[in-house]
Amino acid sequence: MKILLVAEYRDGQLIGTSSELIHFADQLGAENVMFLVGTDSALPSYNGKLYLADAAQVGEFNPKVHKQLLLDVIAKEQPQMVVLPHSSYGWDLAPRIALALNAAQISEVVEIKEGNLVVPACNAKLRRQLKAITDTCVVTLQGGAFTPAEDPSGTPEVIKVDSAATADIQFQGYEEAAATGVDLSKAEIIVSAGRGIGKPENLEIIENLAKALKGEYGASRPVVDAEWAEQSRQVGTTGQTVSPKLYVACGISGAIQHLAGMKKSEFVLAINTDKDAPIGEVADVLAVADLKQLVPVLTEKLNAL
C-alpha cells in the first residue's frame, strides 16, 4: 500500500503533526510520500519524497488551489490512501479531495485495529470501526493519537510543484488571540469549570476552590462560549494547552478538544456526576459527585487546614 501524507504549515511555521502522519503510515507498514504547501526553510524531518508547493506563491490557506496541487500529485503517485491531520486545515481540505477522487473519507481516526480504522462517536462514549469500500480513501487523524515515541529524522527529497488553478475564496491574514488575561500555561494548579456548573453564578464555587489551592481557575469551551468565563481562561485545542502539577476538572465531561489541552497535567482530579464520562480516561482520581455539593465542602476543609 502507498500513502500520501499531507503535512501542515501556517504563518511561516511547519505544524508539528507531520511526525504523527509518518507514525501512522509506519503502523500500517505502508510506503509513503509527503505533500506540503510550505517553504524550503521549514522542511519536516522525513526520509522520503516531499512534494513542496511554495506557500508564498499559492497561498497558505487556499483550499481550491491546494486541492488541485494534491490531485496532480495523486495522479502521479497513485496512493491508496491520503492522510491529513484532523485540524482546521485538514478537515477543511480532506472532503474536497475525497469528492474529487470519488473516495470515502474516514474522519478523526484514533486507532488502527486489525487493519481497520477506529473513530470516536458521541463525545468519545462510543467507537466505530470503519472500512472504506472505495479503492482510494481519505483519512484524517486525531491530534495526539499517533504520536511517535521518537521524532522522525532525515532530510526529504524535495520535488517542487505548482498549479495554475485559481482561488474561489480570499485569505486576508491572521488575527492572533488577545494577549490580555491569564497565562494558564504557567500555572502550577488549575481548577477548571465545565458545563456541569449549570449557571454562571456557580463559577464562584470553582474560583473559591482555585483560591484555596493557591491556583488559577480555567474553563472548558461551553463555559467560555456561554460567556460565563473569559476566553483567556479556556483550556483545550482552541484555548490554552496546560501541564500543571494538579488539574481539577469540575463538571467537565472530557470532550477530546479539552483533553488535548490538559492531558499532560501531572495529576488530574475529576469531579463529575457521570462515572462513565470520558474525563475518567485521563483522571488519576474521579470523584463521582455533584460539584455544587462537593466543591464547597472541599474548599472549606482546605481553608481550615
Place this chain on the structure above:
Amino acid sequence: MKILVCIKQVPDMESKFKVNATGNWFDETDLAWRMNEYDEYAVEQAVQLKEQIAEAELTVLCIGPERVKETMKKALAMGCDRGFHIADNESHLKDPFAIASLIAGYAQEQSFDLIFTGMQSQDRGSAQVGVLTAEILGIPSLTTLVEFSYADGTINAKRELEGGTKAKVSCSTPALVTCQLGLNTPRYPTLPNIMKAKKKELISTSVAELNPPAVLIDTLQVSPPEKKGGGLILEGDPAELADQLIKILKEKTTALA
C-alpha cells in the same frame, strides 16, 4: 435571497449510550433528542441574515425519521420560514457522502444563494457533510466560522484555527458556510413564535424518491471504548469524599505542601 440551513437531530450527549442489537450504531431506547449544537449556531446566523436582508426566504432542511420534525419545529420557531424534511428511517446507516448528496440534490433544484450548516455533528463528528455538499454543488465553502457578515453578495468571515488564532477569509455567493460553536448566541424560541411555527410549511419527502447514492463506508463494529483503567473512582457523601480527596492530594501531589 434564498437561504438554506441544514440541521441534524442528535441525542443528548450527556446520555448513557448502548450499542444497538445489530451492532452498527447506538440503541435509541431512553434517549432524549435535541438539535445538534453546532446547527443551533447555523440556524441563529441564518435567521440574523434573514432579518438583515429585506427580501429573504429561509428554509430549514433535516434528514431522518419522523421524530426529527420536532427539532425542525424548533428551527421554525427560531425564525426559519419553511421546512423540508427528507423522511429516512435509516439515515443513521448513511455516510457523509450519501447525506451530502441528498442535500445537494435539493439545493441544486432550489438554487440557494447561501447555505449554512454546523461544522460537524455531535454524534458522528466527521466535519464532512457541509464541505462535500458545496463541492458537489461546485460552490465555495468557508468552514469553522466564529464570525460572519454578509453584504452585497460577499461574505466576510473568520475561521477558528488552533490555539486561539483566527483566519480572516471572504468569498462571493452562492456559497456554503459551516458554523463553529460560539459564532453567535442562539436565541430561545418565544412562546408566540412556537405557536406561529406550528402553522409554517413543513413538507416531508420520502428518501426513496430522491435516489440517494450507495454508501462508501462499511461500519464493521460499534463498541464502547476500552477502559484504560488506572484511575481511582470514589463515591460517597460530600464530607467523606472531601476528606478522602485531601488525603490523596497530600500523598500524591505537592499541591498542599
